[in-house]
Amino acid sequence: MSQESLLEISNLKQHFKTGRHSVIKAVDGLNFNIYKGETFGLVGESGCGKSTTGRTIIRLYDATEGEVYFNGENVHGKKDKSELKKFNREMQMIFQDPYASLNPRMKVEDIIAEGMDIHGLVENDKQRKEKVHDLLETVGLDQEHANRYPHEFSGGQRQRIGIARALAVDPSFIIADEPISALDVSIQAQVVNLMKQLQRDKELTYLFIAHDLSMVKYISDRIGVMYFGKMVELADADELYKNALHPYTKSLLSAIPLPDPDYERSRVRFNYDPSDHDTSEEPEFREVGPDHWVLCTTNEFEHYKKQLATV
Numbered sequence: 001m002s003q004e005s006l007l008e009i010s011n012l013k014q015h016f017k018t019g020r021h022s023v024i025k026a027v028d029g030l031n032f033n034i035y036k037g038e039t040f041g042l043v044g045e046s047g048c049g050k051s052t053t054g055r056t057i058i059r060l061y062d063a064t065e066g067e068v069y070f071n072g073e074n075v076h077g078k079k080d081k082s083e084l085k086k087f088n089r090e091m092q093m094i095f096q097d098p099y100a101s102l103n104p105r106m107k108v109e110d111i112i113a114e115g116m117d118i119h120g121l122v123e124n125d126k127q128r129k130e131k132v133h134d135l136l137e138t139v140g141l142d143q144e145h146a147n148r149y150p151h152e153f154s155g156g157q158r159q160r161i162g163i164a165r166a167l168a169v170d171p172s173f174i175i176a177d178e179p180i181s182a183l184d185v186s187i188q189a190q191v192v193n194l195m196k197q198l199q200r201d202k203e204l205t206y207l208f209i210a211h212d213l214s215m216v217k218y219i220s221d222r223i224g225v226m227y228f229g230k231m232v233e234l235a236d237a238d239e240l241y242k243n244a245l246h247p248y249t250k251s252l253l254s255a256i257p258l259p260d261p262d263y264e265r266s267r268v269r270f271n272y273d274p275s276d277h278d279t280s281e282e283p284e285f286r287e288v289g290p291d292h293w294v295l296c297t298t299n300e301f302e303h304y305k306k307q308l309a310t311v
Helices: 050-057 081-090 108-119 125-138 143-147 155-167 185-202 213-219 237-242 247-254 261-266 298-309
Strands: 005-017 023-035 039-043 065-070 091-094 173-177 205-210 222-227 230-236 284-289 292-296
Touching: 005 050, 005 205, 023 039, 023 050, 023 205, 023 230, 039 050, 039 213, 050 173, 050 205, 081 091, 081 108, 091 155, 108 125, 108 143, 108 155, 125 143, 125 155, 155 185, 185 205, 185 213, 205 213, 213 222, 213 237, 222 237, 222 247, 230 237, 230 247, 230 284, 284 298, 292 298
Parallel strands: 039 205, 039 222, 091 173, 173 205
Antiparallel strands: 005 023, 005 065, 222 230, 230 292, 284 292
């Protein structure tokens, strides 16, 4: 993993009006970057805004405020048709539900090749078929699967088809929006291992969105924790697990079960109460240790620094 930023997010906001005077702040002032070749894990409970963040980055939603820079270019700036086409080729998305994200009326070959057709990446039917077959084999499926329809596959196989579709246009960055949450536990590891292998082979960069911290740690280089539209903590995956500072991160970690009956019998859940925070000032995202950021007030900042110093 290099230290060159591929994606830079500055004060990103995504607000939705729900009535004349009511607004939901789904994403409320995010600041982070993603380096080339890394997997950045984004975690939090349902409704925290992590999927909305991914969809705003890829322009499925227009940002309410803030900037997203991809390879130095403003994602939400004005773009002509050719610029949009180039951007859409570079950045792809793997969706959460492998049952709803594939068109049931299209054969697998056409689903995978749709992006290639749009971007003019193949010259004829023979080349199109060969590339589809190569992609199917890349994701662990067989060539004959190309002539089948989505309903003929299991959930894990459908997600592999979704991954093949994302890879078809040779992107450099993929947003994986809870790609394993709809799959059986026995299949989840297969899909994650496939993604790790593809990252090594194709030098991909991932934004991996999930609510399962244990799986996110397995695949991620760095992890950002979201709570009600805000990033509350960001650190290297190992550092976050060993030295979590924000109470919400601690509550997520305390909920992870371990295959140890003795530990599970004595495990103490950490319950997060937002009212326990210092309210003397508005919290800011501050670096409390090397590449370890926490949303905190000045008093909390000093407290967290002392905590790290004693580790």
